[in-house]
Amino acid sequence: MTKDRPTPVRVDIQALRAVAVGAVVLFHLWPNRLTGGYVGVDVFFVISGFLITSHIARDVQAQTFSVTRFWSRRILRLLPASMLVLAVTAVGVWVLGPAQLWGQWFREIGASTLYAQNWVLAADAVDYLAEENVPSPVQHFWSLSVEEQFYLVWPLLIGLSVLVGSRLQIGGHARGHAPWRPVAVGLLSLVVVSSLVASVAWTASDPAQAYFVTPTRAWEFGVGALLAFVPALGRGQTSARTALVRGVVAWAGIALIVGPAVWYTSETPFPGAWAAVPVLGTALVIGARATDRFTDRLAGLAPVQFVGDVSYAIYLWHWPLVVFVPYATGHDLRTLDKVAILAVTVLLAWGTRTWIEKPVLRQRHRFRPGRTFAATAVAAAAVVGVAFAGVQASTHYAERELQRAAELLSAPPDCFGAAARPIGGPPCTNPELVDGAIPAVDVAPSDVPELFRGRCAGTGKADSVPKPCAVGDPDGDTRIALIGDSHAVQYSAVLADVASRHGWALDTYSKGACPFSDVRREQDAVLHEACTAWIDRARTMLAEGDYDLVITSQVSGVDWAPPAGTTPEEFAEGGLETLWSGLADQGVRVVAVADVPRPRKGVLDCLQERGRDVSTDCRVSREKGLLYDPQPAAVERLGRPDVSLIDFTDVYCDASECFPVIGGVTVYRDSNHLTNTFARTLEPYFESELTALLGTSSG
Known part of the structure; x- marks a missing residue:
């Protein structure tokens, strides 16, 4: 009886993509269950580095490599779907987004269109005024921005390697025998080491910013890129022992990917050194180029292959739905909402892959680089134009509302703002201040x-x-x-x-x-x-x-x-x-x-939903509001x-509750700061206190 010769099975990139996008989507829907699901992005970065460098290496070897052709192919693969999602999201912001978020959200749509979203979020991470920005429906484009920046620079590095290698003729290689590879490996190694050091140092000093910036992530692409120059584990060997080693290595890699997705938390310093775990896991799986029979069958299942095939579109569509559905339903996401989001995401991803991505790819031979770049510029200009119009509309609306508030402050009506709760006196009301709060709730963050x-x-x-x-x-x-x-x-x-x-x-x-x-x-x-x-x-x-x-x-x-x-x-x-x-x-x-009392969570959303109703729904108890x-x-x-x-606590609160609207004025502009309008209604009280302290007259 002849013993069957084991056949090594290549790692299935589609299955890895399915695992990565599944981790990200499930993390966004059930963050308390999958606390470290954000590591799926790191898996994508390694895969991208490996695949793109492999493609470029083949083109260089065949002497068909062109930087502009590479960029054109990447544009045709990625931008049609992303531009569609950005355009639909812009419409969603107009229809469903609260007006107070238009400025931030449209600004981020514009940044995402230009693939600079990660730098916008990094800047906001150190901008004190932006610290309470609500996650936008395009926040997930930060990782796509990093990836596009990688695609922009990487072929230039390879081109430099080819140029240097051809001049040096390392090892006496003849033309066509890849004298550029040692140069490329050296450059990539330098990028990996320097970026990893930067990632660890940056994460230790400023983790919020480090999470988004390109220098802290470049090493993850670099690890994948280096794999493209490393032979598969046991290449050319078909022994049972080699197959076993490959399987063990692949399973170890899978464990290093799944483990962080389950055990990492928001307290884990990331990316930094901790990102090395899922990155190493992905590298092991790709490097092994094999699985055992169980994982091979699992990876070959039609649903896994399907999710891997549409993973990019799933990533694009899922987050706008996560953000918009609560605004459409009027309540936080519930289990049924989350299941519906999953179903709609898969449906939209399938439609995008079928009717947008594949038709473009089938016709890509008709698109020369110049035509591709021109079409991209037109599409990007259109989306950026819509985003700019949204930002301008938001700015002009806010300016009008704040001007109205300033006019009222210059000649305040009776019981306006803090005057409605005089220190040491009974509260008062003014019937003229019943309709609408000043400033309007959707403008309060700008006040x-x-x-x-x-x-x-x-x-x-x-x-x-x-x-x-x-x-x-x-x-x-x-x-x-x-x-x-x-x-x-x-x-x-x-x-x-x-x-x-x-x-x-x-x-x-x-x-x-x-x-x-x-x-x-x-x-x-x-x-x-x-x-x-x-x-x-x-x-x-x-x-x-x-x-x-x-x-x-x-x-x-x-x-x-x-x-x-x-x-x-x-x-x-x-x-x-x-x-x-x-x-x-x-x-x-x-x-x-x-300090001022802390309002209830989501106080502006509460007021937005209920007009200026200051019922118990939008108030907070004095006990909860007065933090240490x-x-x-x-x-x-x-x-x-x-x-x-x-x-001034008794201005903000009575014996049991603290108020979000006082004397017709919106008290808070976010979760803990006063609106400038309300703060200025405290002027008589400040003047009285300070003149007493300084021994001068308040008259």
Whole structure:
């Protein structure tokens, strides 16, 4: 009896694609179940590096390689489907997207069309004003943007390798015997090593930004690309032992892919070193070029092959549905909604593959590179034009609404804003303020003080040098400083008005996410180092600035980083006591403003759905709204007359609840900041408190 000779089975790229896209989609639908499903993107990056480099290598070997032809083929493969999804998504934003998100979402559609979405998200990750951006229906285009940037640069590197290799004639190779390969491997190795080092360092210092930027991801493509130059494991061997080794290696790779998808969490520093696990797993599976009989049969199943075939279209369509369905149904995604999204995604992917992608690919011989580039430019210009129109419409609408709010502030009606809940007096109402809130809820996110944007904007994340901005009367005899994070700067406009009226000089010092304290909150390494230096320098500037009064405030409910044996409360309050008493000892009066209550989750969405109804649905209990704020306790513990507290809690809340609309004014612009309009209605209260502290008249 003759023993059957084992036949090595190649790794099925379609099956890998199916696993990767399945992990991503299921993660987006059930993030609590598949906490690390985002590693599917890393699998795609390795596959892309391997396939594209293999194709280029074959073209170079056949002496048919052309950079422009390569770009043309990639465009015809990828852009028809992506442009369709972007165009449909733009229509969806007009129809289903809330107006307050149009500016952000259309901006991201434009960036995705130009395949720069990853850099937009990276910039937003360090932009304090963008920290609460709602995930857009095209956010997933960040990975496609990275991939397209890879496709743009990679053929140029290969072309450089061919040029250098042909000049050097490494090893004495004759023409056609790939003297360029050692050069390409050397270049790729340099890219992999430098990018991996950058990924680890960047992830440690700024993980939010590192997740999106191309330099932290290039090594993943590079690993796949290097595989294209590595012979298959046991190539040419057909022994049972070789087949067994291939199977073991392939299964080990599968485990390294599936494990992180199940066990990684949002706390896992990523990409960095942890990305090496799924990347290595994918490399092992591809490098083995084999599976055992079970996985071969599994990979060969028609559903697996189908999902792998339409994986690109599935990736394109699934996320817009995840974002839009809650707006269409009026409630968060439920199990039935998620199942429906899966079904519709597969249907749309099949239709896109059948009627868009395949017909274009069948006719690609008719598209010369020049014609392809021209058609791409026209299609991209059309989508970008729609996105630009959306951004402009959003901007103009916001400007009109904010102008209306400014006009009301200049001559406020009775009981307008904070005046509806006077300190120490009974609440009042004005029937004229019943219809609609000011500013309109869909404009509230844009209602920020000018100091957040222009010449007085706070320092960037890594900046450690305070940049004071003079407002009010620069020649005033009374000098005031406003210092702190964004929860201090939200009072900048109202304090500037008060200072101008009284002839006071007012300097502002601001750094987002950096409370003016001597102790550390939980922060990434870059922000912690910058904050520490910024506060030290700001303290010196305040002491030398001849200020009569320093006003500060800070966000409540943050996580502090106390040493062992110290409670977070003792740590936070002690840091304020040390800093404030040091200033007071130098003759500078300090006043802290207690932080605002935190509204209920999704307060603007709630108000959007219910008009200006301020029923219990959109309110939050006083107990939940008032998060831990170390400032009141620090003032009390110091017990000195030159350190005091201003507390407007009873303006925001009654004995049991805190309100999202007060006196016809929208209180919050996001999950924790006041609208500039409401902050400015606090002006009479601020003026009364400050004139009392400074011993001047408020008249």
